[in-house]
Structure formats: structure tokens, C-alpha cells
Amino acid sequence: MSDDARTTVRALLAASGIAPTAAEVEAMIQGYPALRAAADALYADAIARHAPTFLPTDAIDGTDGILATRSTDGPAASRAAR
Amino acid sequence: MTNDHPATIAEAALALRSGRLTSVALTRQLQSRADVLDAKLGTFIARFDESALAAAKQADADFAAGIDRGPLQGIPLGIKDIIAAREGATTACSKVLDPNWGRGLDAPVVARLRAQGAVLLGKTTTLEFAMGPPDPEGPFPLHRNPWDLERWPGGSSSGTGNGVAAGLMLGGLGSDTGGSIRIPAALCGISGLKPTFGLVPRSGVVPLAHSLDTVGPMARSARDCATILQAIAGPSADDPTTSPRPIPDYRSALTGELAGLRIGVERAHHSRVAGFDPACRDRFEAAVAELERAGARIVEVRFEGYPEIATAALVTSGAEAFAYHRRDLATRWADYGRGARHALSMGAFYGSADYVQAQKVRTFGLATLRRVLADCDVIVTPTMGLPAPRLDEDFWAMMQWTYTPAWNLLGAPALSVPMGPIAGGLPSGLQIVGGLFDDATVLRVGDAYQRITAWHSAWPTGPRAVA
Numbered sequence: 001m002s003d004d005a006r007t008t009v010r011a012l013l014a015a016s017g018i019a020p021t022a023a024e025v026e027a028m029i030q031g032y033p034a035l036r037a038a039a040d041a042l043y044a045d046a047i048a049r050h051a052p053t054f055l056p057t058d059a060i061d062g063t064d065g066i067l068a069t070r071s072t073d074g075p076a077a078s079r080a081a082r
Numbered sequence: 083m084t085n086d087h088p089a090t091i092a093e094a095a096l097a098l099r100s101g102r103l104t105s106v107a108l109t110r111q112l113q114s115r116a117d118v119l120d121a122k123l124g125t126f127i128a129r130f131d132e133s134a135l136a137a138a139k140q141a142d143a144d145f146a147a148g149i150d151r152g153p154l155q156g157i158p159l160g161i162k163d164i165i166a167a168r169e170g171a172t173t174a175c176s177k178v179l180d181p182n183w184g185r186g187l188d189a190p191v192v193a194r195l196r197a198q199g200a201v202l203l204g205k206t207t208t209l210e211f212a213m214g215p216p217d218p219e220g221p222f223p224l225h226r227n228p229w230d231l232e233r234w235p236g237g238s239s240s241g242t243g244n245g246v247a248a249g250l251m252l253g254g255l256g257s258d259t260g261g262s263i264r265i266p267a268a269l270c271g272i273s274g275l276k277p278t279f280g281l282v283p284r285s286g287v288v289p290l291a292h293s294l295d296t297v298g299p300m301a302r303s304a305r306d307c308a309t310i311l312q313a314i315a316g317p318s319a320d321d322p323t324t325s326p327r328p329i330p331d332y333r334s335a336l337t338g339e340l341a342g343l344r345i346g347v348e349r350a351h352h353s354r355v356a357g358f359d360p361a362c363r364d365r366f367e368a369a370v371a372e373l374e375r376a377g378a379r380i381v382e383v384r385f386e387g388y389p390e391i392a393t394a395a396l397v398t399s400g401a402e403a404f405a406y407h408r409r410d411l412a413t414r415w416a417d418y419g420r421g422a423r424h425a426l427s428m429g430a431f432y433g434s435a436d437y438v439q440a441q442k443v444r445t446f447g448l449a450t451l452r453r454v455l456a457d458c459d460v461i462v463t464p465t466m467g468l469p470a471p472r473l474d475e476d477f478w479a480m481m482q483w484t485y486t487p488a489w490n491l492l493g494a495p496a497l498s499v500p501m502g503p504i505a506g507g508l509p510s511g512l513q514i515v516g517g518l519f520d521d522a523t524v525l526r527v528g529d530a531y532q533r534i535t536a537w538h539s540a541w542p543t544g545p546r547a548v549a
Binding site for chain 2 (some may be wrong): 008009012013015016017018019020024027028031032035036038039041042043051052053
């Protein structure tokens, strides 16, 4: 595995404050190039590159854009171990 | 295996109204069955035996008094354990979730089932926080496939899936962020609907990815799924993402009629992909032929950008799930199961631009869906390109042959119905995808297919099936 993948994975985990075991970090390093390549492929499509991104107004019903991202936690006030 | 009670909600509803069966008798039958089989299957994480019997008695008393709350009255159902129900704690099969989360409260979907007189048998197992591979090391029941106990039933709505397939319940609720209803439906040989995003409230449901999560029905037949959907669909003040649009009569849409309906067949990114399982391809082509013989007009369609849309779904779910779990992953890493923490951490490796780009692909995908559906009324694909994997197989390798997440990104309704056995006699699924809020047509096609086939009526058989 390239040093780039090792450096990137370790940096991103550290930035998130996550501390997996050494074996888990190694598994993430092994999987990272494929994950990165898949995400990078989203930029290669000329149509998607020029398509407008999703906007909050898209959440108004009656359009195709119903995919609002507002919180739906509840009914309990408490979330997972916050 | 066989069953000693009505197999479907529709059959049980008739029997309850004819006086041939009481809800108490039906509930006791299912509880006795669970006494024997649950330890083998890992279906339930909590059983509500006493309250279920009380609800069944009430249903019978209502029938006797001439009160009929609808087709779910007296029907025993299971609830995925990420959905709050007042009888007990919600765990999400995780040590991390606050034990007080949702305690004593019903999610709107549960309250709606209860108001219709349904009998809630208990909470069913899930993958931890509805994500990642099965965890044999964890403290929660390991769910198994009733067709082969050495195999996975699919997930994350695993307990509802294997419970319906093994006859421990007549139906139930699952949730679907990237296929968590449709995958267990396909692998266990039952029916499962991911409704249109915004049709069913999600409040009182432990989130995974806010813009993708959907609650939906699982049952033996598309007709039973329509019955459950009818009960749980509709806006809720608790959930601002629900649509205010009127709810159609889903069961009256089940005409059995396919004449003139245009069914788009997407082979280009599914059954024509190199390495696709030939047995699954044959099953899929047989299903298409059955639909054509029943009067549907078959149209070849190609969903441009499908691979990018599927990837954008994974980026979106990864980023949204990571945002929800980041603080807990940082402070309680060891409390998560090994597979779940690995899966949830993948979101750390996507950048903000990746997420934005995924939403651009989402817009592109919605335009593509609209364009494809100009030429057809529904799209059919295989749900999965392989049978249920063994519990010790590489979980992540399976994802290549999973055809469900793209439709979550687009919010479209998608139903999986059994389309017959593939390798080793294991079930496979036919996925039927429709336009936004056209869940009725999706159910209509599934129901019509089940009127001309009997795959949904099959009980688990084989040398390693549960018995």
C-alpha cells in the first residue's frame, strides 16, 4: 500500500478523533484506495459535474426533490448516548 | 418446514372475521413457534408476550362487539429494533445507544399499527445501528437464514425478514437506507417495500442517514405489504420530511391487471454485467417473461449514470451516518461491534466536496429517473445478483451484487418479491421500482406477479433449513 494512503487514512482518523486498533487501521488503509477511486469517479461524469446540487427548496413537495435532510430524531429527547 | 396457521395477513384477516380463528389463538400459535425456532434464527431481541396477548384479547373483544378497525386488527406483527415501541427499550442491537432512547413512547408508525388493532409480538434483530456486517462476537442474537442456518438472512432488517419467512409473524416493519428491507426480503424469500421517501414518518426511528432512511413493510405477499403501508403512510407532525399529499387506497390498486402496463427492464447495469450469476439471470428473464405473458409490455431501458448514482448513495449514507456517530466513535470505540465501527468510520474518508458532488449526482439521477419513466411505468431489476452468503463469507464482496442503494438516493419506491430459487435452492428477489409516490403501481405489479407465480408461498426447505 502506498505511503499516501497510510498518511491520509491516519490523518483523517486523527482529525476525527477516532482511534481504531492497529489491525483496524491497516484494514482501512487497504480499503482506502478503492473507496477514494469510487468517490473520485463522481467527478468524472460531465453531466453530474454541471448538474445543480440539491437545495433545501427541493424539499418542497410537488417536485421530484423530496429528499429533505432535516432531523427526524424523536420521539425521545435523548439521542444515542449524547 | 410447514406452518400451522394462516400464512398471510389477508388469509388471517378472513379467518378472524369468519370466526374460524381468534387473534388469541393465532398469537399463541406464533409465540409457541417462536419458543422453538427463535433460538435457531435470532429473530427477536425482545418479545412482548403479555402485551401481545392483551392486544389479541382486545382485538377478539372488538370483533365480538362488531368493531372492526381494519385489516390489521388482531394480526401479529414484528417491529425492527430501531423503532420505538412503548413496551420496552430500543437497542438498535448496540451497546452505544442510550438505554432511555424512546423509552415508553411509540414511534408514529407503531402508534398507527396499534390504532388499527395490530398485535405487536416484539422487537426484531437488526445489524448494529442498521449498518455493517453481522457480528457473531456481539452480545445480541446472531440472525440466521431459515433456508440455510449457516447463511445470512440479509440485513439490516434481519429479524423481521427471517421471522416472516419462518412463520414467526405474519408481517412487520423494517427500515431501508440502502436496501435493508429489500435485501432480507430477497434472501429470505418474502416481499418487502421501501416506500417513497416522505411517505412514511421516521420519527421515533434511530437514524442512520437522514436523507435516505425509510420505514416500510415486510410480509409474505405484496398484498400484505400494501395493507401495512396503508396503515403507516401519511404525514406526521413529528416528521417534517413527510409529504402532505393524500394517501391513495393501495389495496384497491391491486387489480391483478397488467395489460398495457409498460415494464422497463434494466439489464445493462445488472444481468449483463460480467460475472453476473447465470442462475440469477435465468430467474430474472423468467420473471420478465411471466410479466409479459400476463399482458405487460416489456421495454428495454438503460439507466445512464447508474454506477455513479449507486456510488453517490454510498457516499451520502457514509457521510450522514458518520456525522451522526462521529462523537460516539471517538469516545466509545470499544462499545461498537467490530463490523459496525468499521462501516461507520468509512464516512471519515469522504470529503465535504465528495458529499456535495454526490448530491449533484442525485439531481442528475432524478432527471434520469424521470426520463426513463417517460417510456415505462416501472423498472424491474434483480434485487441481488447472488444467493444468501454464508455467515463467514466476505460481507463487503457481496455489495458488488446488491442493486438497492441507488433507489434510496432517488427516493423512489422499490419492492422486492420472490422470483424463485437459485443456487442451492435459495431464494432470489425481483426488484420493482416506480416513480416518486407511485408506490401503488409498484405494489400492483408485485401483486399481479404473485397471482401468476407461487414463489412467495414457499416455505424454507432443504437439508440446512430451520425445522
